[in-house]
Amino acid sequence: MRSLAHFIMRGRGHACGVALIGYLVPLVSQAAVGLVSLKKGFLEGSIVALWASLPIILSWFAGSFDEHNANRLLILVTTLTLFITVLSAQILRITSSWQWTICGVVFFSMAAVLGVSKWFPEGVNELINSFIVWLPDSYQILSEPLERQKLWLISGLTTFSIFSTVICLLISRWWQSQLYNPGGFRQEFHNLRLSNRLMQGLVLGAILGLIFVRDSFMLVQLLLVPLLISGIALVHWTVQELRLSSGFLVVMYAGLLIFSPIFPLMIACLGAVDSQFCLRLKLEAKNEPPKNR
Numbered sequence: 096m097r098s099l100a101h102f103i104m105r106g107r108g109h110a111c112g113v114a115l116i117g118y119l120v121p122l123v124s125q126a127a128v129g130l131v132s133l134k135k136g137f138l139e140g141s142i143v144a145l146w147a148s149l150p151i152i153l154s155w156f157a158g159s160f161d162e163h164n165a166n167r168l169l170i171l172v173t174t175l176t177l178f179i180t181v182l183s184a185q186i187l188r189i190t191s192s193w194q195w196t197i198c199g200v201v202f203f204s205m206a207a208v209l210g211v212s213k214w215f216p217e218g219v220n221e222l223i224n225s226f227i228v229w230l231p232d233s234y235q236i237l238s239e240p241l242e243r244q245k246l247w248l249i250s251g252l253t254t255f256s257i258f259s260t261v262i263c264l265l266i267s268r269w270w271q272s273q274l275y276n277p278g279g280f281r282q283e284f285h286n287l288r289l290s291n292r293l294m295q296g297l298v299l300g301a302i303l304g305l306i307f308v309r310d311s312f313m314l315v316q317l318l319l320v321p322l323l324i325s326g327i328a329l330v331h332w333t334v335q336e337l338r339l340s341s342g343f344l345v346v347m348y349a350g351l352l353i354f355s356p357i358f359p360l361m362i363a364c365l366g367a368v369d370s371q372f373c374l375r376l377k378l379e380a381k382n383e384p385p386k387n388r
Contacts, residue, residue: 100270103127104134107142114147122263125180129267132184134275140181148174168211168218175207176256180263187264193287193328197261197321204256205317212249219245250313257320285335286375287328289321294370297322316356319363326366329374336378 103110110131117123124147132140151174182203187196212219265284272280289297301318304311327347334343350358368374 096270097273100130100274103130103270104274107139110139110143111146114143115149118147118150122259122266125177125259125263126266126270128177129180129184129264130270132181133188133267133271136188137181137185140184141178144177144181147177168215168222171211171215172208172252172256175211176204176259179203179207179256180260180267183260183264184267187268191283193283194289194293194321194325196264197324198293200257200260200264201317201320204253204260208249208253208256212245212252219248222248246313250316253313253317254320257317261324281335284328285332287325288373288375289325289366289370291370294322294367298367319360322363322366322370323359324366325369326362326364329365329369330362332375333378336375 099113103113110127114124114127117127128140128144128147131143151170154170179200183196183200186199187193190196268283269280272278272283297318301315304314304318308314330347331344333339334341347362351362
């Protein structure tokens with residue numbers, strides 16, 4: 096992977112080529128855009144993002160989109176996700192703060208998906224119909240009103256945009272660390288922790304959403320994303336600090352996929368507790384060897 100990152104940073108042509116060809120491999124184009132944006136800034140990142148989106152733009156004209164509005168919706172969301180990566184990388188580049196970067200990703204993703212959904216309501220309806228065809232009759236969403244089905248779809252698209260962007264930014268930062276600051280990414284990620292005030296604001300917003308907002312599951316889910324990522328970082332730090340088996344990480348990620356939404360909520364709560372009580376300091380103090388008197 097280091098050789099790929101080095102190839103990307105050899106020049107604009109190399110970066111654009113990887114971003115273009117990387118469209119065939121999940122996350123590679125987006126990670127290449129993130130790496131260039133982190134190192135060279137907004138303009139260079141935007142140029143690479145345009146090249147990365149070229150296959151998507153060409154596919155826009157490849158078919159009869161009057162009959163396939165769902166394709167339009169997915170193409171726009173995918174393209175906007177590339178530019179969300181550029182914007183979010185600038186936050187990380189300027190502030191070196193993962194907590195504000197993740198909050199930026201959540202905000203940009205919500206704005207992009209909601210905007211596209213308002214612009215292409217026909218695409219939302221068509222995508223819902225296409226999705227429902229593949230669901231068994233026992234799924235509860237089939238009996239929900241259309242407006243609630245739209246919320247489920249918008250929530251899913253937003254979640255996809257958020258996690259694909261965060262994962263690609265993590266890969267980009269890892270590549271940048273391998274090239275210019277070996278070992279720096281691990282320390283930076285392991286120290287990822289939300290400030291107490293930000294944590295309290297997110298939790299308060301989630302509670303108020305549950306009380307006062309109808310069908311607030313989307314809002315609550317997105318507000319808890321920064322806490323979830325903070326909790327994941329804490330687990331990674333704990334495994335390294337206590338010298339535990341990497342199997343614990345495998346179990347955690349399997350639990351996030353299989354036991355959703357309960358297990359992700361537990362990890363998010365762990366992130367909230369860490370913000371309040373700074374668990375890292377307590378664990379470090381507990382594991383510190385006693386001083387010789």
